[in-house]
Amino acid sequence: MAFEDIRIVLIEPAHPGNIGAVARAMKTMSLRRLVLVRPRQFPSEDAERRAMGAIDILQRALVVDDLDQAIGDCRLVIGGSARARTFPHRVLDARQCGAQLIEETAAGEPAALVFGPERTGLENHDLDRCSHQVLIPTNEAFSSLNLASAVQLICYEIFLAAREPITPEEVDPAELPSSQNEMEYFYDHLTRALDSRGFLDGQMREVTIMKLRRLFGRSRPNSGELKLLHTLTRLIHRDGG
């Protein structure tokens, strides 16, 4: 069931009241899985008060230490961001985001929607772990959506998308995009290979790694393709490692 497979991930939410409001927003649209990465304060009475009848969502919420624990097993990871970044993520609007999440979870695969802290939004290094970015259309002069409002709008689009009849396609598991953990393993291999050739020395090291992550993250390689990329990486490595 798609709703069960879509998790809402909040990174470092500062105000417990917002966590409660997010839980309520989720439940009104049938979403149930909340993951909190380093919440400043949780559990909390403020969260429970704002959750109203959605306390069960808070009780089932998973609290983790880092984003990778929250999304490691997901092939589709969508980052919520108030503004388009300069680098070319695949950008979805809220409606497309709902449709994509419902489509890709139809076969029971987990997917994640990730939101950053209230004041700052997602950091670039967190957005780098996302294959897509969702942008909610807003007033250009005032795009300051409350965290719970952003979650509410996207959950609403998920709920609407789920109402459309979907015939899940038969997908060959070998054709599925690799998981986030598998991608991290590849980035690590590639980084070591480039290091072995002295290619990543100097100031541009971090920028180059980030560029490569974005490029390969965007292509969402399946298992066979990822294997091929590992082979190319071994060809780069000085010792064939």
Next chain:
Amino acid sequence: MAFEDIRIVLIEPAHPGNIGAVARAMKTMSLRRLVLVRPRQFPSEDAERRAMGAIDILQRALVVDDLDQAIGDCRLVIGGSARARTFPHRVLDARQCGAQLIEETAAGEPAALVFGPERTGLENHDLDRCSHQVLIPTNEAFSSLNLASAVQLICYEIFLAAREPITPEEVDPAELPSSQNEMEYFYDHLTRALDSRGFLDGQMREVTIMKLRRLFGRSRPNSGELKLLHTLTRLIHRDGG
């Protein structure tokens, strides 16, 4: 201008914080006209705090004694209600509501969206003053939308309905995907590099080249990224070619 002609009317809002959250929700979607019917407490610091950058909406808000003052000049009055009533209003979902409001205000006619108190929603006698009712699709087992969330969702649908046909944005040429010619040049380079390492020998040669084309073609690298891929390819090449 349609946005200016659509007013959001709150009847007896109990919590001033909610008034502020409604103002913020409105402004993110370009709505500006807020009318308060017998608010329990207004103006209020709570409202201002929750409004964030939307204090101008609060400052311009009209406070009136009864609903007729708020909607008397409107031909289209839509009541927001969590459940369908037994009497035969024309019921719109949120999306239809947005479209109808934009359509009917295109000629400068005022229209109103009316919401009841947080706990009870619209009374029947208030709903009687509405020509339509809007129902936001929600989880049947938990339809308890926060007042500001309900306003947020409907304002979002109004905003989407009002969007003009989109004019293509100015795109930085450096961010554009590479041309097919540039991609062919890269595939050729990569093929030569792999050949130099004996990697493409044998039966699988064509299949492997095809796989690589699909993988890199899918990521649609821009010029900077393609340059990076050429660099990696040189690292693969036996002679650094």
